[in-house]
Amino acid sequence: MALASSHNVVMRRIIDSGVQHRRRIGLFVAATAVVGAATLAIALWLGGDLTQSTINGLVIGGTGNLTGWGLPAAKLVMELASVGVIGMLVTCLLLPAPDGEPSPTLRSCRRTAGRLAVVWAVATAVLLVFTWSDVVDQPVTALPFTKLFTTTTAFPDLAPYVSCTLVAVVIAVGVAVVESRRASLILLLLACYNLVPMALQGHASHGTVLKYSLVVHVIAASLWVGGLGGLLLHVRQQPALLAVAVPRFSTFALGCYIAIAATGITAAWVLLGSIPAVWGSRYGVLVMLKGAALIALGILGWWHRRHTVGRMHTGDDGRARRAFVQLAAAEVVIMVVAVALAVALSRTASPDTIVLHGNQ
Numbered sequence: 001m002a003l004a005s006s007h008n009v010v011m012r013r014i015i016d017s018g019v020q021h022r023r024r025i026g027l028f029v030a031a032t033a034v035v036g037a038a039t040l041a042i043a044l045w046l047g048g049d050l051t052q053s054t055i056n057g058l059v060i061g062g063t064g065n066l067t068g069w070g071l072p073a074a075k076l077v078m079e080l081a082s083v084g085v086i087g088m089l090v091t092c093l094l095l096p097a098p099d100g101e102p103s104p105t106l107r108s109c110r111r112t113a114g115r116l117a118v119v120w121a122v123a124t125a126v127l128l129v130f131t132w133s134d135v136v137d138q139p140v141t142a143l144p145f146t147k148l149f150t151t152t153t154a155f156p157d158l159a160p161y162v163s164c165t166l167v168a169v170v171i172a173v174g175v176a177v178v179e180s181r182r183a184s185l186i187l188l189l190l191a192c193y194n195l196v197p198m199a200l201q202g203h204a205s206h207g208t209v210l211k212y213s214l215v216v217h218v219i220a221a222s223l224w225v226g227g228l229g230g231l232l233l234h235v236r237q238q239p240a241l242l243a244v245a246v247p248r249f250s251t252f253a254l255g256c257y258i259a260i261a262a263t264g265i266t267a268a269w270v271l272l273g274s275i276p277a278v279w280g281s282r283y284g285v286l287v288m289l290k291g292a293a294l295i296a297l298g299i300l301g302w303w304h305r306r307h308t309v310g311r312m313h314t315g316d317d318g319r320a321r322r323a324f325v326q327l328a329a330a331e332v333v334i335m336v337v338a339v340a341l342a343v344a345l346s347r348t349a350s351p352d353t354i355v356l357h358g359n360q
Contacts (some may be wrong), residue, residue, distance in 0.1 A: 040072055047286055067125055074126045076122040081119040086191045087225065088110065089175075091230030104175045117175060128160065170190070224253050224335075231246065231249060232241075236325050260294065271283065283351060286341055290338055300334070
């Protein structure tokens, strides 16, 4: 009887610990979502998108509030979902290769990746509708949906959105049916490829240098942000796995950070056109805010590499694990802010675009 009672107490503690863990994760995700939504709203206001809609620097205004709010919201959800899918797959590759059956952590990462891939597909389909509304300057309720797939004149830019949606569905199915490490790598490459069609929309039409800079920028940011999120969500309570994954991710993240900084500076230089435009335009203000977020992430990353990574090797330093979780949580929040700023930037006419249209 005493043994059974002791067993019940242990099981109850394990269950309570799991419930508390899920509750903390839920609160963190909810709080981060609120921060991201608030940042997006403020950034859209700073960029002027709440008072007027612009396409390539031209003012339009017949889409209505549903498109005005729905388009950037759908884009933010799509980008965060894609980052999450990539992050879960990166985490699968950072963890030690299983000897036999996949570990519960690997299964959790794949399960989350599958769910987020579905969100990615749905958000892209919704973004298609809002972008169509924006391009033709009509409310969503007035769009001729029966002509969307029957004529190329209804929405000429249909192909990237459809392909992105279908590939996201393929990733969701692939994650559910295949469990090997090689499959995770293939799906990760496919997910990174699926970022390209959306990265080539909007400002990317300004030249080859800008196009490749934005593609590399988006992929590197997704790998970094997503990988950190995966470790924070699924590995943070497992010291032995953290001891293996964190040092691997630290080196990987440094390369991503360098790529993000280099391509971000390149893209900003091309689109701003001059130094005074940095503080003399709405686009420049958003670039400065995003740059500040990148600098903050660099400082946190430096502190992390200097004070926690080396101590994570042993796997038994509780203070190092707590420091990692705290730093990672702060980084994820700042990263979500940066993604929201990037969405607002994609809706803000750059000084270079305005000059080009002003000269016509």
